[in-house]
Amino acid sequence: MAIVALGVSALGLAACSTQKDAPQKDAAGKDPSVPAAAEPWKVGAYLSLSGAETQFGIETKEGIELAVDEVNKKGGVKGRPVKVLYEDNKSNPQETNNKVLQLITRDKVVALLGEVASSRSTIGGIVANKHKIPMITSSATAPEVTQIGPFVFRVCFTDDTQGQMGAEFVVKTMGKKRIGILYASDDVYSSGLAAQFRDAAKKLGGEIVVEKSFIKTETNFTTYINEIRDAKPELVYAPIYYNAMVPIARQAKAAGMPGSMFVGGDGWDAETLLQDAGEEMEGAYFTNHYAPDVPWPNAQIFLKAYKERFKRDPSSLSSLGYDSALLLFDAMGRAKGDTPEAIRDAIAETKNFQGATGTITIDPNRNADKSIVIVQIKNKKFTYFATVNDKAAAKP
Numbered sequence: 001m002a003i004v005a006l007g008v009s010a011l012g013l014a015a016c017s018t019q020k021d022a023p024q025k026d027a028a029g030k031d032p033s034v035p036a037a038a039e040p041w042k043v044g045a046y047l048s049l050s051g052a053e054t055q056f057g058i059e060t061k062e063g064i065e066l067a068v069d070e071v072n073k074k075g076g077v078k079g080r081p082v083k084v085l086y087e088d089n090k091s092n093p094q095e096t097n098n099k100v101l102q103l104i105t106r107d108k109v110v111a112l113l114g115e116v117a118s119s120r121s122t123i124g125g126i127v128a129n130k131h132k133i134p135m136i137t138s139s140a141t142a143p144e145v146t147q148i149g150p151f152v153f154r155v156c157f158t159d160d161t162q163g164q165m166g167a168e169f170v171v172k173t174m175g176k177k178r179i180g181i182l183y184a185s186d187d188v189y190s191s192g193l194a195a196q197f198r199d200a201a202k203k204l205g206g207e208i209v210v211e212k213s214f215i216k217t218e219t220n221f222t223t224y225i226n227e228i229r230d231a232k233p234e235l236v237y238a239p240i241y242y243n244a245m246v247p248i249a250r251q252a253k254a255a256g257m258p259g260s261m262f263v264g265g266d267g268w269d270a271e272t273l274l275q276d277a278g279e280e281m282e283g284a285y286f287t288n289h290y291a292p293d294v295p296w297p298n299a300q301i302f303l304k305a306y307k308e309r310f311k312r313d314p315s316s317l318s319s320l321g322y323d324s325a326l327l328l329f330d331a332m333g334r335a336k337g338d339t340p341e342a343i344r345d346a347i348a349e350t351k352n353f354q355g356a357t358g359t360i361t362i363d364p365n366r367n368a369d370k371s372i373v374i375v376q377i378k379n380k381k382f383t384y385f386a387t388v389n390d391k392a393a394a395k396p
Helices: 002-016 054-073 093-106 118-131 143-148 159-173 188-203 222-230 242-254 271-277 297-310 316-334 340-348
Strands: 041-047 082-088 111-113 135-137 152-154 178-184 207-214 235-238 262-264 285-288 353-355 358-362 372-378 381-388
Touching (some): 041 093, 041 316, 054 297, 082 093, 111 316, 118 143, 118 188, 135 316, 143 152, 159 188, 159 235, 159 262, 159 285, 159 372, 159 381, 178 188, 178 222, 188 235, 207 222, 222 242, 242 262, 242 271, 285 381
Parallel strands (some): 178 207, 178 235, 262 285
Antiparallel strands (some): 285 372, 353 358, 372 381
């Protein structure tokens, strides 16, 4: 709404001005009377601000906003303020393609932040890479996202690492051998993470005694749950998004399967899960990027700032949005030029960046080499349980 209001105000001022008074602009649309150093950096962010994954998009946006405020209070990047232009893709693949094209061709952004989902990040990444605009996804964990090309990066871990660490936690730490799997077959994130976990668990000596898949539009999971229960697994791995996990948790409890029987992935991390199924999910674990009570200092600094502004604890989506933006701004400051290509090179050179989600190094495949957090749901809260794939620098 604020962006629209500014646009209307600007049009109103222009209508009251004479042609003589209007500022003259060069071929690039810039006012030559304004020093280049004062012109803001334009960064695009395409997010699911409505639709199925609205909460993920909103929380990511909040983290980005906090990072923008932080860097601009310190004088911006190379003496220039940062302005992030947000576009809502409505959790829709086609809208994602359109919005990314608009940000690149209409708004002339130097870099992109987004998306939260692997499927839409893949679409946005293809467009960004084609136009040679660096893109950092905050939370798309499917390995293929950064395989698109040299302009696509991430600050989150990948599902191959998440699946491996999840399997090690289940089989080695929890000591569970008879395992069930429940996932969405038509979702890149869910099906990919299920496959990574399945392969890793088998190698570690686990047995997959039952496996069920569903499509994302389903809401009644009773048949799947009964079949899983009847196979008598010790634990069920459910790498799905929070909006599906809510009805699954409720229906599972009604079938005699408590929350402590479930382990999931980072797609669970949304306040909605706690609000709508916190009681049913009591005792469940999931792999994640962050928890409000993680021990490293940068996370506590972020927690304090976030709570002061938004009056609640941040999620991993907020913290990843924050880290993706700050890592980009850091790279822009280190870049040997102001072009998208120079910024891309600086992102690729990032080593030991201290973020809210831990210490991040961008590896040769443009992925984040970092720790993974195990979160437990206790008393309707996400609580830190352990760190796996540990990076020493992430510790206090």
